[in-house]
Amino acid sequence: MVKKQAKLLLEQALMQMLEKSSLDKIDVRELAAKSGLSRQTFYYNFKNKQDMVDWLCDKNNEKSRHAYWENNSFSDYILTALNTISQYRLFYIYALPGNNDKGVPGPFERGIISLAQEIELRGSQGRMDSEQWEALIFFAYGAKGMVMRWLTEQSRSNVEELARVIINNIPIPLKEYFAA
Numbered sequence: 001m002v003k004k005q006a007k008l009l010l011e012q013a014l015m016q017m018l019e020k021s022s023l024d025k026i027d028v029r030e031l032a033a034k035s036g037l038s039r040q041t042f043y044y045n046f047k048n049k050q051d052m053v054d055w056l057c058d059k060n061n062e063k064s065r066h067a068y069w070e071n072n073s074f075s076d077y078i079l080t081a082l083n084t085i086s087q088y089r090l091f092y093i094y095a096l097p098g099n100n101d102k103g104v105p106g107p108f109e110r111g112i113i114s115l116a117q118e119i120e121l122r123g124s125q126g127r128m129d130s131e132q133w134e135a136l137i138f139f140a141y142g143a144k145g146m147v148m149r150w151l152t153e154q155s156r157s158n159v160e161e162l163a164r165v166i167i168n169n170i171p172i173p174l175k176e177y178f179a180a
Contacts, residue, residue, distance in 0.1 A: 003044075003045060006035075006037055006041050006044075006045050007055070009035040009036065010031060010035045010037065010046075011052075011056060013031055013034035013035035013036075014026070014031060014052070014056075015088070015091065016034065017031065018091055018094075019090065022094060023053070023091070023095075026049070028042050028043075028048075028049060031049075056088075056095075057095055057107035057110075060085075060088065060107070061081070061111035061114070063084055064077045064078075064080045064115075065118065068115060074167070074178035075163065075167050078143075078166050078167055079159065079160070079163045081108065082166075083159055085147060086159055092147075092151060093148075093152060096108055096144060096147065096151070108147055109137075109141050109144050112143070113140055116128060116136055131173050132173045132174060132177055135172075135173040138171065139169070139170060139171050139174060142169070143166045143169075146165065
């Protein structure tokens with residue numbers, strides 16, 4: 001079986017299983033069985049369940065980065081990220097918090113921070129100064145908090161409204177950098 005196909009089957013199985021149980025209660029054996037694959041196939045594709053979570057977050061963050069670079073629009077990045085999070089709602093309720101007790105950012109803030117690093121590497125906006133980096137980290141964690149609240153409280157806001165709120169709250173030192 002092609003590696004990409006196996007990963008997609010495992011992803012589909014995970015999404016189905018999340019409807020009935022939390023991610024920490026799903027084990028690899030059950031996940032492999034649900035996908036119709038062997039445990040060996042799971043371990044051929046992923047080191048462990050956390051590796052699969054990271055892969056799925058990175059895959060989804062790539063969609064958002066692509067949306068940014070298509071139009072050089074941070075608004076497009078946020079809107080795409082929120083649409084993806086909405087589509088994978090049950091998964092992101094588990095994955096978004098990250099591992100904060102170990103200081104590891106979750107996928108939402110990691111995505112925003114890595115986008116800023118990519119912008120710097122491409123040289124399209126120049127280098128960020130320390131004030132901008134501090135504002136970026138503050139903004140990324142704050143925006144993630146808003147998204148978590150939106151996901152867990154089933155806020156009445158739709159994706160577009162939440163995106164607008166997040167974009168309107170970009171700190172001043174970042175507004176020009178992201179040209180939102």
